[in-house]
Amino acid sequence: MSPWLFWPLITIAMVVVILGLILAAGFTVFGERRILGLLQNRYGPNQAGPFGLLQAIADAVKLLTKEYFLPGFVDQKLYKLAPVLVVVTVLLSFVVVPIGKGISFAADFNVGLLFILGLSSLHVYGIFLGGWSSSTKYTVLGSIRTIAQLISYELAMGVALLGVVLLSGSFSLEDIVLKQDIAYIFLQPFGFIVFFIAGIAETNRLPFDLPEAENELAAGFNTEYGGMPFAMFFLGEYLGIIFISCLTTTLYLGGWHGPWAESYPLVGVFWFALKTLALLFFFIWMRASVPRVRWDQLMSFGWKYLLPLGLVNIIATALISALWM
Amino acid sequence: MKNLKNWVGEITGAFSATLKHAFAERDTVCYPAEKPDLPERWRGRIILTVTPEGEERCVACYLCSSVCPSSAITIQGAEREDDERRYAEKFEIDFTRCIFCGLCEEACPTRAIQTTNDFEMGASSRAELVYDKSRLLENHTGKYPDFDYFKRAGVPIRGKDVGEGANEKPPVDVYTLLP
Numbered sequence: 001m002s003p004w005l006f007w008p009l010i011t012i013a014m015v016v017v018i019l020g021l022i023l024a025a026g027f028t029v030f031g032e033r034r035i036l037g038l039l040q041n042r043y044g045p046n047q048a049g050p051f052g053l054l055q056a057i058a059d060a061v062k063l064l065t066k067e068y069f070l071p072g073f074v075d076q077k078l079y080k081l082a083p084v085l086v087v088v089t090v091l092l093s094f095v096v097v098p099i100g101k102g103i104s105f106a107a108d109f110n111v112g113l114l115f116i117l118g119l120s121s122l123h124v125y126g127i128f129l130g131g132w133s134s135s136t137k138y139t140v141l142g143s144i145r146t147i148a149q150l151i152s153y154e155l156a157m158g159v160a161l162l163g164v165v166l167l168s169g170s171f172s173l174e175d176i177v178l179k180q181d182i183a184y185i186f187l188q189p190f191g192f193i194v195f196f197i198a199g200i201a202e203t204n205r206l207p208f209d210l211p212e213a214e215n216e217l218a219a220g221f222n223t224e225y226g227g228m229p230f231a232m233f234f235l236g237e238y239l240g241i242i243f244i245s246c247l248t249t250t251l252y253l254g255g256w257h258g259p260w261a262e263s264y265p266l267v268g269v270f271w272f273a274l275k276t277l278a279l280l281f282f283f284i285w286m287r288a289s290v291p292r293v294r295w296d297q298l299m300s301f302g303w304k305y306l307l308p309l310g311l312v313n314i315i316a317t318a319l320i321s322a323l324w325m
Numbered sequence: 326m327k328n329l330k331n332w333v334g335e336i337t338g339a340f341s342a343t344l345k346h347a348f349a350e351r352d353t354v355c356y357p358a359e360k361p362d363l364p365e366r367w368r369g370r371i372i373l374t375v376t377p378e379g380e381e382r383c384v385a386c387y388l389c390s391s392v393c394p395s396s397a398i399t400i401q402g403a404e405r406e407d408d409e410r411r412y413a414e415k416f417e418i419d420f421t422r423c424i425f426c427g428l429c430e431e432a433c434p435t436r437a438i439q440t441t442n443d444f445e446m447g448a449s450s451r452a453e454l455v456y457d458k459s460r461l462l463e464n465h466t467g468k469y470p471d472f473d474y475f476k477r478a479g480v481p482i483r484g485k486d487v488g489e490g491a492n493e494k495p496p497v498d499v500y501t502l503l504p
Contacts, residue, residue, distance in 0.1 A: 038347050039343040039344070039346050039347050040343075040346060041346055041349050041350070041351055041352045041353075042351065042352065042353050043351060043353050043355070285340065285343065285344070286340075288343045289336075289339040289340045289342070289343040290336065290339055290340075
């Protein structure tokens with residue numbers, strides 16, 4: 001393909017994918033509200049359109065038409081940068097996720113997993129800076145909790161991922177999926193548990209939504225945001241949930257593997273979407289079921305249980321790989 | 326190990342409990358489509374009622390306006406030319422002030438002012454929420470179908486002598502009791 005055709009096509013594809021992901025995030029919000037309603041003897045939004053399906057669009061229009069307000073006491077550059085950082089890092093992470101056999105932007109990127117870990121750390125910077133630059137008590141407390149949370153789960157997450165890397169022998173997500181004839185959840189059950197719990201902490205979801213604990217901190221790090229910047233934080237959070245679900249599917253549930261997925265890539269996309277949706281449902285189900293933990297509980301859990309479990313997991317994986325493979 | 330068992334039990338218990346609620350009956354009342362079942366003594370929109378004969382019950386005694394904690398009721402009393410019966414020339418309730426406490430209904434000696442179980446009083450301006458007498462007065466007896474204050478007064482008034490009212494026995498002629 002000539003470069004004159006290649007770049008416009010790539011640009012169009014990127015715009016389509018970004019719009020699709022934003023819509024997916026919007027409908028995740030809608031799905032969350034409906035499912036939370038279902039699990040709490042309510043209905044949830046059911047008025048706009050059939051089954052309330054247009055609620056996502058209505059919310060988006062409402063947030064887009066709100067006034068852009070810049071409080072006088074904020075650090076303006078960082079205040080404006082933070083929401084962008086939150087959304088861009090998650091959108092960038094999707095680049096390396098293979099959603100079907102050969103369907104992705106750069107799934108064969110040879111340090112894909114490290115790329116994701118780096119971007120997830122940057123994502124936390126977005127949340128931290130958003131709270132820090134707002135310079136009020138609630139937002140600063142939310143920021144401090146973000147960092148406390150980050151240092152307690154990040155290490156365990158990396159250690160859990162090393163098990164997958166050991167088994168597949170590659171940092172590239174495409175190779176990891178191709179190697180999964182047996183889904184790694186069966187070979188790495190403890191790794192899966194550690195990674196998934198760390199993933200929940202990463203996305204700031206209940207039971208680990210300490211940076212924005214509504215009952216204690218008003219809205220936590222995004223208290224001073226409104227309108228579109230707030231919507232971007234919201235978008236970043238829900239894109240993060242979708243991304244963690246996609247990543248867990250890719251790394252542990254066999255990615256696009258499933259019946260007929262080898263010969264027809266689109267069937268693989270279907271399997272991938274099915275697994276991701278199941279994980280998304282689990283995220284929402286968990287929000288309805290589990291109460292929030294205290295931040296010191298999260299830290300002690302991260303350091304005293306998750307990290308040792310991850311370490312034991314990787315040592316056992318290494319020993320078994322060295323002895324039998 | 327026992328701790329671990331407890332934790333796992335707690336977490337799985339929480340998840341199964343929420344899943345059970347997915348199949349439970351909904352608690353929500355889909356309001357505009359489905360009207361809520363209001364009790365009879367609900368304190369909603371306030372009305373003025375009439376006697377079974379169709380005359381206004383209100384005698385402009387100002388008790389409701391005196392008892393009203395938010396001063397929502399404004400009355401101007403007057404007397405009828407022909408039979409000197411008192412009536413309210415003006416009667417206004419400002420529903421932007423009204424707190425629907427029902428004290429006016431309790432204070433009313435003639436059972437003219439009554440609360441209904443209508444609560445759908447939305448309006449697009451404040452002025453619309455100030456109800457004057459034409460919007461308050463309804464041509465029915467409300468909760469007390471056969472109550473007429475003037476027929477139950479214990480004292481003789483115009484048109485009703487002692488003993489002529491409802492539930493009232495004629496006065497005893499004390500001289501008939503003499504031996």
